[in-house]
Amino acid sequence: MFRKQFVYATLIVLGIIQMNLQAQESLAGDDSLTKSLLSAPGPTFTISQTDIPAHWSLIAYGDMRFTDPSNESVTNPFARRALVAKIASEHPDALMLSGDVPYDGSNADDYAVFHSETTAWRDEHLRVYPALGNHELHKDEVREPKNWWNTFPELKGRRWYSVEFANSYLIALDSDLSLMDGSRQKAWLLDQFQHLPAQTRFVLISLHHPPVADSIEGNSSHDVRPNERALAVMLEAQANDSKAQIIVVAGHIHNYQRFFQNGVTYLVSGGGGAKPHPIARTSADFFKDKDFPNYHYVRFYFDGKQLNAVMYRLADPKANPLVWEKKDSFVIKPKP
Numbered sequence: 272m273f274r275k276q277f278v279y280a281t282l283i284v285l286g287i288i289q290m291n292l293q294a295q296e297s298l299a300g301d302d303s304l305t306k307s308l309l310s311a312p313g314p315t316f317t318i319s320q321t322d323i324p325a326h327w328s329l330i331a332y333g334d335m336r337f338t339d340p341s342n343e344s345v346t347n348p349f350a351r352r353a354l355v356a357k358i359a360s361e362h363p364d365a366l367m368l369s370g371d372v373p374y375d376g377s378n379a380d381d382y383a384v385f386h387s388e389t390t391a392w393r394d395e396h397l398r399v400y401p402a403l404g405n406h407e408l409h410k411d412e413v414r415e416p417k418n419w420w421n422t423f424p425e426l427k428g429r430r431w432y433s434v435e436f437a438n439s440y441l442i443a444l445d446s447d448l449s450l451m452d453g454s455r456q457k458a459w460l461l462d463q464f465q466h467l468p469a470q471t472r473f474v475l476i477s478l479h480h481p482p483v484a485d486s487i488e489g490n491s492s493h494d495v496r497p498n499e500r501a502l503a504v505m506l507e508a509q510a511n512d513s514k515a516q517i518i519v520v521a522g523h524i525h526n527y528q529r530f531f532q533n534g535v536t537y538l539v540s541g542g543g544g545a546k547p548h549p550i551a552r553t554s555a556d557f558f559k560d561k562d563f564p565n566y567h568y569v570r571f572y573f574d575g576k577q578l579n580a581v582m583y584r585l586a587d588p589k590a591n592p593l594v595w596e597k598k599d600s601f602v603i604k605p606k607p
Contacts, residue, residue, distance in 0.1 A: 371523070
């Protein structure tokens with residue numbers, strides 16, 4: 272028994288090392304990976320004002336790990352499917368996914384499971400805006416995420432992009448590529464901020480690795496990295512000058528956290544189904560609830576005056592009926 276546990280633990284550690292090496296390769300080879308990517312100024316996509324209600328809603332979450340439903344060791348298929356169905360019933364005007372949509376991005380079958388399990392999203396004609404996570408970028412997908420592009424063909428040739436959306440501006444970043452000075456992605460992001468549409472009051476940024484987060488209990492493998500720490504410095508500088516409020520939604524840590532730092536709201540919303548992580552919460556985290564695990568999604572609702580946000584937690588993925596708990600809420604007011 273001990274030998275089996277040792278072998279299993281060793282495989283997990285080797286898997287983490289491999290993923291970290293892949294991430295390092297991606298960051299180190301930034302020039303070769305990004306030189307051919309599409310990266311034009313201005314919004315990549317624009318949603319017509321007439322297609323968005325005056326009082327709009329947006330849902331954000333991440334870390335679903337769509338894969339064979341019989342695999343319950345790395346993801347909870349009951350929570351994953353319940354969240355998909357609940358989000359479809361909410362009919363948000365936009366849905367932002369902060370990465371790790373498949374369990375193994377090199378396996379086209381995992382994307383087939385995503386396609387099958389999210390039929391309700393297509394039935395509801397949801398606008399889905401994914402960001403790349405490290406699980407999308409296994410094996411050859413590190414250099415060219417063909418399976419991701421095949422699943423989201425409108426994004427082919429891109430690894431970051433933006434959406435002009437009512438009085439908001441949505442940005443999806445690739446945190447497996449450099450966000451530091453001199454990188455193509457950071458130059459693009461700075462230009463986006465310098466040329467925000469006049470009506471923009473909220474900028475919502477989705478990426479996988481969090482710029483601000485508390486650690487997993489007894490585990491430093493998902494701690495904030497220099498790449499995202501540099502992004503936080505840049506965003507907080509923008510917050511001083513921008514007419515828009517900045518909200519960042521990340522994943523990677525399979526739990527929920529909320530911070531406000533130097534004018535920027537930071538969320539960790541990694542409760543889409545992946546194996547949960549307990550958090551060593553610090554006083555900086557506004558979320559104090561002790562319940563665990565936190566399978567959840569975050570719903571933003573603009574009521575005509577301010578942006579209202581609520582975190583909804585799935586109490587028990589196997590319950591009948593399912594119970595959704597309102598576990599956190601906050602308000603973001605437009606700047607004067």
